[in-house]
Amino acid sequence: MNPIFKHGPSPLHRLMLVLFCSALLIFFDYKMASFESARGYLQSLVSPLQYLANTPKQLMTWASTNLTTRQQLMTENQQYRLNELTFQEEAMQLVILKQENERLRSLLASPLRSEIKKMVAEVISVDSDPYTHQVVINRGASDGVYEGQAVLDALGTVGQILHVGQTSSRVILITDISHAVPVRVQRNGLRLLASGSGQIDRLIHNFVPQSADVKVGDLLVTSGLGGKYPEGYPVAEVSFVSNDESREFVRVYSTPVAQIDRLRYLLLLSEKEPQNIFAPKVQEENSSSSVKIPTKVIN
Amino acid sequence: MFAHNGIIILLTLLIALMASIMPMPLSADAFRPDWVLIVLIYWCMALPGRVNIITAWVMGFLLDVLLGSVLGVHAAAMAISIYIIIGNHQKIRNFSIWQQALITGVLAALYHLVVFWLQRFLIDVVFLPSYLYPVITTIVLWPWVFYLLRKIRRNFSIK
Numbered sequence: 189m190n191p192i193f194k195h196g197p198s199p200l201h202r203l204m205l206v207l208f209c210s211a212l213l214i215f216f217d218y219k220m221a222s223f224e225s226a227r228g229y230l231q232s233l234v235s236p237l238q239y240l241a242n243t244p245k246q247l248m249t250w251a252s253t254n255l256t257t258r259q260q261l262m263t264e265n266q267q268y269r270l271n272e273l274t275f276q277e278e279a280m281q282l283v284i285l286k287q288e289n290e291r292l293r294s295l296l297a298s299p300l301r302s303e304i305k306k307m308v309a310e311v312i313s314v315d316s317d318p319y320t321h322q323v324v325i326n327r328g329a330s331d332g333v334y335e336g337q338a339v340l341d342a343l344g345t346v347g348q349i350l351h352v353g354q355t356s357s358r359v360i361l362i363t364d365i366s367h368a369v370p371v372r373v374q375r376n377g378l379r380l381l382a383s384g385s386g387q388i389d390r391l392i393h394n395f396v397p398q399s400a401d402v403k404v405g406d407l408l409v410t411s412g413l414g415g416k417y418p419e420g421y422p423v424a425e426v427s428f429v430s431n432d433e434s435r436e437f438v439r440v441y442s443t444p445v446a447q448i449d450r451l452r453y454l455l456l457l458s459e460k461e462p463q464n465i466f467a468p469k470v471q472e473e474n475s476s477s478s479v480k481i482p483t484k485v486i487n
Numbered sequence: 488m489f490a491h492n493g494i495i496i497l498l499t500l501l502i503a504l505m506a507s508i509m510p511m512p513l514s515a516d517a518f519r520p521d522w523v524l525i526v527l528i529y530w531c532m533a534l535p536g537r538v539n540i541i542t543a544w545v546m547g548f549l550l551d552v553l554l555g556s557v558l559g560v561h562a563a564a565m566a567i568s569i570y571i572i573i574g575n576h577q578k579i580r581n582f583s584i585w586q587q588a589l590i591t592g593v594l595a596a597l598y599h600l601v602v603f604w605l606q607r608f609l610i611d612v613v614f615l616p617s618y619l620y621p622v623i624t625t626i627v628l629w630p631w632v633f634y635l636l637r638k639i640r641r642n643f644s645i646k
Contacts, residue, residue, distance in 0.1 A: 199540060202570075203566060207567075210562050213562070214605070217559065223558060244509065245510045320556060386613070449513050
């Protein structure tokens with residue numbers, strides 16, 4: 189039925205109403221950050237859509253993995269065997285070095301480093317929004333993911349967990365314009381801050397004094413100072429240092445070590461006990477009733 | 488909403504949402520058309536009594552959640568673009584398909600600029616011409632989406 193006389197409020201009133209709603213949402217989400225837990229539920233709500241949208245890509249990957257030749261598999265296998273040999277050798281050394289390090293640390297009476305737990309996750313969707321650099325992974329609160337967890341790929345630091353849903357969560361990348369990592373130069377321990385630039389292949393280092401010893405090609409590793417990222421993981425390689433001495437600070441750019449534009453498998457690091465945001469708020473007196481979270485953790 | 492096969496409208500909108508978050512290679516990603524906007528424009532033009540500004544705002548809100556942007560940004564931009572269609576749907580209906588495509592392109596540009604202005608207001612993003620590449624693909628896509636959705640509307644006799 190198509191009524192000649194329309195019912196309901198006029199389009200202008202509707203527009204005013206929704207714009208008012210938008211302004212409220214923007215204010216409360218951005219300025220007050222009061223949607224943190226609601227974001228978790230919304231993320232859980234839309235995760236079926238994300239899984240569905242990911243199926244064509246998964247079908248293609250499935251096809252390409254199933255349609256490889258025997259020759260390819262053999263050469264790959266050979267390569268992995270060689271890699272394993274070298275890694276085995278390094279692992280043998282690592283055990284001894286770890287023990288030695290712990291002994292030395294205990295001699296110096298400095299706190300022992302806690303064992304870092306790792307969890308493997310897969311990227312299920314990448315944002316098409318050009319203003320933010322985020323990806324969605326297939327692990328959520330039910331796997332023990334918590335907000336602020338450090339995320340790596342096989343080569344270096346990728347970012348940290350931004351919002352946690354029940355079965356999926358959102359990772360903010362180090363190249364996002366609103367993100368920064370405390371780093372140090374591996375060669376000499378100089379501390380820097382690596383801010384995202386909004387470009388996928390560039391990090392910016394602000395406030396580097398003219399006297400600082402930074403060269404093109406220096407490897408920057410996490411310094412562990414912010415308390416979010418564990419110490420010593422590679423972040424970026426310095427790609428540009430300006431030698432304009434009339435400026436107050438040196439302009440330093442670097443390229444992320446991790447392959448930010450072709451992420452697939454990620455590693456989530458956790459140092460503390462995971463806290464499920466969907467678990468009921470626990471009071472101090474009856475903390476024994478806290479919900480035990482099943483964690484899939486690879487040590 | 489659900490009378491006269493209204494569920495089909497919802498289904499097309501969900502598919503549009505999925506298409507706008509589907510993983511794509513980085514080089515093609517800058518050219519991703521605004522699927523949700525195109526589908527909303529069609530339904531608002533064909534059935535303004537069924538799909539209105541509130542629907543557009545809800546779809547924009549879902550897009551905000553899916554894209555991880557500040558809640559309400561895409562919702563506001565979507566509502567403003569659709570308001571223009573709602574106000575002029577009788578006129579735009581009678582235009583030829585290419586004129587409609589151009590109008591869709593202008594609305595897509597408006598949509599992207601509103602999103603950019605709001606983001607600029609909140610975080611310090613800088614404008615790159617590549618932010619407007621989707622406008623080109625949206626114009627090219629309009630005739631195909633128009634004929635497909637019209638076929639769907641007539642086939643399922645959505646009123």
